[in-house]
Amino acid sequence: MNEKPNTPYENVSVVVPFMPAFAEKLGARLSPPATALVVTHRGARSRFWRGVGAIWHRLVALSIVGVAAVTLVPHPAFASETPVPGPKDARVRDVTYDPDQVVTIVGSFRHAIEIQFGPGETITQAALGDTISWQIAPVGNIVFLKPRERAGGTNLIVVTNVGGAPRTYHFNLTLGTAQTMYGVRFRYPREERAMAALQAQQAQAQAAKAVETNITSAALDHAVIEGTRNTKYTVQGDSSLQPTEISDNGGFTVLRYPGHADIPSIFAVDVDGTETIVPYDVREDFVVIHAVYRQIRLRRGTTVLCIYNEAPLRNERGDRTGTVSNVVERKVKGQ
Numbered sequence: 178m179n180e181k182p183n184t185p186y187e188n189v190s191v192v193v194p195f196m197p198a199f200a201e202k203l204g205a206r207l208s209p210p211a212t213a214l215v216v217t218h219r220g221a222r223s224r225f226w227r228g229v230g231a232i233w234h235r236l237v238a239l240s241i242v243g244v245a246a247v248t249l250v251p252h253p254a255f256a257s258e259t260p261v262p263g264p265k266d267a268r269v270r271d272v273t274y275d276p277d278q279v280v281t282i283v284g285s286f287r288h289a290i291e292i293q294f295g296p297g298e299t300i301t302q303a304a305l306g307d308t309i310s311w312q313i314a315p316v317g318n319i320v321f322l323k324p325r326e327r328a329g330g331t332n333l334i335v336v337t338n339v340g341g342a343p344r345t346y347h348f349n350l351t352l353g354t355a356q357t358m359y360g361v362r363f364r365y366p367r368e369e370r371a372m373a374a375l376q377a378q379q380a381q382a383q384a385a386k387a388v389e390t391n392i393t394s395a396a397l398d399h400a401v402i403e404g405t406r407n408t409k410y411t412v413q414g415d416s417s418l419q420p421t422e423i424s425d426n427g428g429f430t431v432l433r434y435p436g437h438a439d440i441p442s443i444f445a446v447d448v449d450g451t452e453t454i455v456p457y458d459v460r461e462d463f464v465v466i467h468a469v470y471r472q473i474r475l476r477r478g479t480t481v482l483c484i485y486n487e488a489p490l491r492n493e494r495g496d497r498t499g500t501v502s503n504v505v506e507r508k509v510k511g512q
Contacts, residue, residue, distance in 0.1 A: 259283075260361045268359040273366060274346075281349045282322065282333075283356040290322040291360045295368070298337040298344065306331035311350060328352055404428070407488045414482035418475045420464070423484060430466040430473070439477070440464055446472040446483075 259281045260270030272280055274295075284290050294300070300315040310328035314321040320335060333348040346363075404426040412419055418441050422433035434440060440459065443466065444452035452474060457466045466473070473484040 259356070260358065266359075268357060270358055270361050271364055272361060274344075274363045276345055279332075279347045279349050280361075281351065282361060283351055283353045283358050284322060284324040284328075285352060285354055285357045286324060286326050286328070288323070288357065288359065290358055292320040292322065292335075292348075293360065293362045294318045294320075294335075294337055294344075294346070295339060295363060295365055298339045300335060301338050301343070302334075302336040304334040306333065306350075322350070324350070324352055407486070409486070409488040411485045411487055412482060413485070414475075415480040416482070418477060418480055418482035425469045425486070427469060430469050432464040432466070433462050434464060435462050437462070441475040441477040441480075441482070444474045444476065445470045446474050 260272035262268075262270055282290060282292070295318065298318040300318065300320065303313055303315045303320060305311055305313050307329060310325050311331060311333075312323040312325065313333070315335075318337065320333075322333070330349070330351045333350055335346040335348070337344045337346070406424045406426050408422075408424045410423040412423075420432040420434050422431070424431050432443075443455050443457060443464070445455045445468070446452055448471075455466050455468065455470070455473070457464050459465075469486065469490065471486050471490065473486075475482040475484065
């Protein structure tokens with residue numbers, strides 16, 4: 178305030194004591210910025226101003242309590258999650274599924290929005306708050322949304338079925354241009370981790386099965402050459418069909434045709450002369466017949482070659498294993 182000429186009483190500035198923050202705030206409301214709240218010496222001694230001072234202190238105290246109470250009163254918090262822009266186009270977004278989280282979808286007029294849920298999910302219910310301003314079309318595990326002109330904000334609740342269990346989604350639908358979305362895809366980290374673990378287990382099981390199969394095949398292959406070999410064979414007929422080597426180990430008969438020569442048809446000859454085609458497989462230069470016979474007959478067109486086993490028949494197959502190998506056992510399922 179502007180100073181006045183001295184009077185019999187000096188102007189003594191007595192500032193009403195209260196918290197500095199409230200003093201500054203309330204003083205600015207009660208006085209112009211260039212003034213201060215003061216009381217003269219005479220006024221400070223009067224009964225009236227002492228009463229006003231007491232009332233003032235009460236008001237200040239109540240103001241402090243009121244401000245503190247307003248500050249401490251809990252306010253409801255509303256927070257929704259906005260899908261994260263994709264790595265290629267910000268209009269296609271991803272969001273992690275959380276049943277307790279509201280997801281905000283921002284659309285624009287004349288633009289449709291695709292919301293894609295997890296694979297294998299089927300939409301069973303879709304409740305739209307404003308069915309006039311927003312159009313909705315659920316198909317499989319996808320919801321198509323389209324805002325109408327001047328569409329206001331609303332909410333959407335979607336219930337799906339996944340593996341026989343319900344799954345609920347909550348959405349907040351708004352209009353905007355800065356964050357317009359064309360597509361929103363949900364991610365499920367927990368399910369993805371479980372699926373990855375299951376796939377890893379299946380891969381390990383398949384690898385173990387492949388190793389077991391390879392070991393079994395190797396053992397059976399080795400059974401073709403293991404054991405004492407019988408080479409006491411004689412031949413009669415067209416020599417063009419004759420293999421360079423003939424032998425057996427009591428379980429398999431092996432014929433050798435070097436250079437991948439044409440293999441004739443192979444028949445086993447019974448005691449009455451009946452011919453029966455025999456099973457075999459080819460391994461490099463060798464034809465492996467899965468049995469041992471007294472007589473084998475080879476044919477190609479009109480040419481014939483007979484092969485005779487001159488050694489006593491023997492069976493060195495592992496009777497205790499049920500296979501041609503003594504290290505691979507055949508078991509009947511369920512026994």
